Amino acid sequence: MQFRITHSAIDNTAWREALCDARCGAYAAFEGWVRNHHAGRPVLGLHYDCYPELAEHEGGRILAEAMTRFDIIDARCIHRVGDCSIGDMAVWVGVSAAHREAAFAACRWVIDEVKARVPIWKRERYADGDSLWREA
Amino acid sequence: MQFRITHSAIDNTAWREALCDARCGAYAAFEGWVRNHHAGRPVLGLHYDCYPELAEHEGGRILAEAMTRFDIIDARCIHRVGDCSIGDMAVWVGVSAAHREAAFAACRWVIDEVKARVPIWKRERYADGDSLWREA
């Protein structure tokens, strides 16, 4: 169980490996990628601001809560902050479990909670020159 | 959109890369791993039998159906057959979409349909020397 904030590219291969366990039959993962549009507006790139100490504290609480809510074996999450380009991986969530039902449910719950609770803010740069702090 | 049967280890990195697309904000993946137990019985390994021609036909239909049922950009799946050891990846499903709701829903739907419809059969070897063709 680990939650991290990073300023560099996410090594999803290493994060996935850390979940490998002979008791697990199921692995569910989610990745958030920086996409080239939002609400119909072309996006050129974005910047994530973050309060790292609070983010890691709150992220750790989310994972600990996932371990008690779902019948899973492990759950991990890493979120990138700073400048990101189109196509970059902004966030990765991985969950391992004996069975797929719990792996999917926990993975979905973790990303929803991370997006709702972890102090990270996205500033989108639009093709028309504007840029904006998104708030939810 | 691609469904494949393979006799060798699944290169999940390459399959994931094929889904990368600037329009996608969300990627959901599922992997089935060979686990060391079933219904409380220790498992040593397993063998998958398959009817490859029918499996690829039916797998392709599942992915095509996923593309029409869900608001996703791409969906891919590969299933390994033959002998597998504990910890091996038996199946990988990846889905990309603009938003996570559709990515998760489609990924879950694809693995459920694959398990229900694709002609692949699992023979588990148990620690007590017994072995058995699982049927659903």
Next chain:
Amino acid sequence: MSVTVLYFAALREAAGVSEEQLPVPDSLTELYALLRERHGFKHAQNQLRVACNGAFCDWRYVPADDDVIAFIPPVSGG
């Protein structure tokens, strides 16, 4: 005038072969009944699906010369 029948998993084990040639039967139901008796398959017909030439088909499909038929026990991939 023959069809090829393919066997997989539990049916292959019971038949002891992975395929065999048979005269074109009048129906898939008749073909399965014959083979079930011959090989001692434990599955009733309603536990199986049937495929012809690499795609699932209906049990009412009428087999033709050179068809490749497979009886599909409940699957367990994933």
Next chain:
Amino acid sequence: MSVTVLYFAALREAAGVSEEQLPVPDSLTELYALLRERHGFKHAQNQLRVACNGAFCDWRYVPADDDVIAFIPPVSGG
């Protein structure tokens, strides 16, 4: 006898600094009202969460010397 206030995202832009030292306030509500007026923050207090020393806290928390306070606008990670 002071607290440190941290600013992020839209609040940092409005304040023009990422942190500042202030005398220990009587309450977080009073502190935010003062800073909102000073920096022209657009957020009403009920749009924000508040954290003290790296963990979310209640608005009724009473600040103490050396506390690190952060006002948290709606988040948009992921």
